[in-house]
Amino acid sequence: METTSFSGLGLSPKVLAAIEAAGYTTPTPIQAAAIPLAVSGRDVLGIAQTGTGKTAGFVLPMLARLESGRARARMPRSLILAPTRELAAQVAQSFELYGVNHKLTLALLIGGVSFDEQLRKLDRGVDVLIATPGRLLDHFGRGKLLLTGVEILVIDEADRMLDMGFIPDIERICKLLPPRRQTLFFSATMPPEITKLVGQFMNDPARVEAAPPATTAKTITQRFLFTSSEDREKREALRQLIRGQNVKNAIIFCNRKRDVDILFKSLRKHGFNVGALHGDLDQHQRMATLDAFRNGELQLLAASDVAARGLDIPEVSHVFNFDVPIHSEDYVHRIGRTGRAGREGYAATLVTPDDGKALAEIEKLIKETLTWLGDAPAGEDFNTRKRGRGGKKPAAAASGGRDSGRRGGGERRRGASDQDDGRERQAQRSEERAEPRERQPQQREDRPEPRERRSPEPRREQPTASTSAPASAEGGGRRRKGGSSLHQAGSGEPPRQHTSRKRSGGGDRDEKVVGLGDHVPAFLKRPVRIAQG
Numbered sequence: 001m002e003t004t005s006f007s008g009l010g011l012s013p014k015v016l017a018a019i020e021a022a023g024y025t026t027p028t029p030i031q032a033a034a035i036p037l038a039v040s041g042r043d044v045l046g047i048a049q050t051g052t053g054k055t056a057g058f059v060l061p062m063l064a065r066l067e068s069g070r071a072r073a074r075m076p077r078s079l080i081l082a083p084t085r086e087l088a089a090q091v092a093q094s095f096e097l098y099g100v101n102h103k104l105t106l107a108l109l110i111g112g113v114s115f116d117e118q119l120r121k122l123d124r125g126v127d128v129l130i131a132t133p134g135r136l137l138d139h140f141g142r143g144k145l146l147l148t149g150v151e152i153l154v155i156d157e158a159d160r161m162l163d164m165g166f167i168p169d170i171e172r173i174c175k176l177l178p179p180r181r182q183t184l185f186f187s188a189t190m191p192p193e194i195t196k197l198v199g200q201f202m203n204d205p206a207r208v209e210a211a212p213p214a215t216t217a218k219t220i221t222q223r224f225l226f227t228s229s230e231d232r233e234k235r236e237a238l239r240q241l242i243r244g245q246n247v248k249n250a251i252i253f254c255n256r257k258r259d260v261d262i263l264f265k266s267l268r269k270h271g272f273n274v275g276a277l278h279g280d281l282d283q284h285q286r287m288a289t290l291d292a293f294r295n296g297e298l299q300l301l302a303a304s305d306v307a308a309r310g311l312d313i314p315e316v317s318h319v320f321n322f323d324v325p326i327h328s329e330d331y332v333h334r335i336g337r338t339g340r341a342g343r344e345g346y347a348a349t350l351v352t353p354d355d356g357k358a359l360a361e362i363e364k365l366i367k368e369t370l371t372w373l374g375d376a377p378a379g380e381d382f383n384t385r386k387r388g389r390g391g392k393k394p395a396a397a398a399s400g401g402r403d404s405g406r407r408g409g410g411e412r413r414r415g416a417s418d419q420d421d422g423r424e425r426q427a428q429r430s431e432e433r434a435e436p437r438e439r440q441p442q443q444r445e446d447r448p449e450p451r452e453r454r455s456p457e458p459r460r461e462q463p464t465a466s467t468s469a470p471a472s473a474e475g476g477g478r479r480r481k482g483g484s485s486l487h488q489a490g491s492g493e494p495p496r497q498h499t500s501r502k503r504s505g506g507g508d509r510d511e512k513v514v515g516l517g518d519h520v521p522a523f524l525k526r527p528v529r530i531a532q533g
Contacts, residue, residue: 006019006024006026006031009039011060012067014063015060015063018097018099019060019098028052030057030208031053031056031057031060033046038065039064039065043183044205044206046208047190047210049188049332057186058154058184063095063099063102066104066152069127070125073123073124074145075147076128076145076147077149078127079129084132086287087156088131090311094312104127104128105126105127107121107130109129110135111134111135111283112283119144122144134169150181152182154186157186158197159329216332216335216368217339217340220339220346220347221346222335222368223346224351224370225349226352226372227350228352229352229354231262234350235266235267237350241320241373242300242318242320247318248317250317251300251319253304253319255323260277261276264302267302272300273298274301275292275301275302276301290313293313314340315340318345319334319347320348321348323350324349325358328365331349332365332366348373353382354382355382356379
């Protein structure tokens with residue numbers, strides 16, 4: 001279906017006026033395909049890569065359908081579920097932009113924001129409720145929210161929901177909604193778990209697909225640079241890349257939040273105008289950093305994969321991958337921050353000898369020949385064996401992998417109200433779980449052997465209990481009783497230091513303790529039995 005303007009998509013005059021005021025004239029392919037179906041009330045399954053305008057693809061028809069009707073207290077008329085706070089906030093901004101001619105009320109339920117403020121909005125009644133799954137369920141569990149009045153459900157970035165372990169929450173929420181509703185479902189990829197979810201909760205959806213799943217935009221220039229695994233050299237290579245490009249603004253991605261902090265401090269030390277964004281920052285810091293980056297106050301943004309999807313910053317000129325992403329799909333979403341809405345973009349990735357396997361997966365996914373800055377590495381330049389103990393952690397171990405970091409149980413340092421943000425953090429917290437496991441073997445190696453510490457001298461023969469030979473005949477004969485050394489009287493052997501067992505750390509260690517008793521004749525050390533009764 002070829003559509004060259006929004007006027008032929010069935011939108012209301014109020015929505016069309018808002019689109020014109022925003023400066024948009026031509027719909028993107030996903031908008032042209034999804035909007036007419038959504039306006040008619042049909043369920044829509046949208047498959048589109050990031051940066052294709054799919055947010056407007058569900059916001060615009062929702063505005064048109066919600067023009068009539070009125071919301072009641074604590075009973076939202078529509079619900080939009082987003083995986084992260086940032087994405088939820090951006091959807092809210094889209095409603096404010098396109099809904100300027102409407103009097104629709106909106107509430108944003110995300111972690112890091114006061115419950116009281118959110119409750120006041122719910123009590124007044126909202127037409128559009130935008131939420132992360134954890135905070136939504138928390139409000140519902142407290143009895144502050146009813147979902148029986150929802151007419152339209154939107155699940156955005158469904159594959160990201162899967163990555164972050166939100167699918168059980170999505171299933172629970174869908175079961176709380178009325179069956180007679182419209183569902184709009186958007187995802188960049190369609191793994192089996194998402195396909196099952198679609199079949200369970202959608203009614204004969206119309207499938208629209210604007211681009212092949214997990215492909216990169218043709219407007220993005222992709223380059224790769226082979227460099228050392230040493231972090232100092234990697235940081236120097238990154239600085240040279242940045243200085244060698246005409247960078248208006250850029251997002252720099254790391255696999256771990258710890259590396260985000262290190263890189264942020266290093267770049268700032270070398271005079272770059274940079275901010276940091278990862279899941280351990282509080283909501284105020286994250287939003288302030290994003291606003292500063294959007295407004296041009298920050299040129300560079302060092303970020304973890306929390307920021308890889310859903311950030312609507314249309315004019316990012318460059319993306320730099322300080323680390324090769326472990327999962328090839330994340331590469332597509334990272335570089336999709338640039339080259340948006342038909343603009344030219346540039347993405348450069350630092351590749352180390354440890355990244356051979358991950359790089360091969362990326363090349364297989366994007367189905368493009370990689371272009372290198374400088375000499376391309378040969379096969380023997382990549383490490384093929386596992387690193388031994390004490391070496392640098394493999395990338396997969398450092399990041400914890402998709403299942404261990406994202407779908408695992410994860411830590412919960414917060415109350416239940418912030419469980420949605422906790423799952424965002426799981427992808428960046430895996431190194432803290434991995435490091436103790438790596439240190440344990442070293443601790444076992446450093447642990448001294450108890451027997452060697454107890455017996456540094458060759459073992460002497462011990463006379464039997466019935467032997468009464470003088471001590472000189474056996475080199476200082478001894479009798480053992482109850483584990484103590486009893487020196488024979490007149491043996492001529494200086495009294496030996498006795499040992500006592502002390503626990504230190506995780507194992508038993510023997511330490512020699514010298515006391516006054518070691519200078520007492522042996523016969524005085526013999527135990528004295530006292531008759532009982």
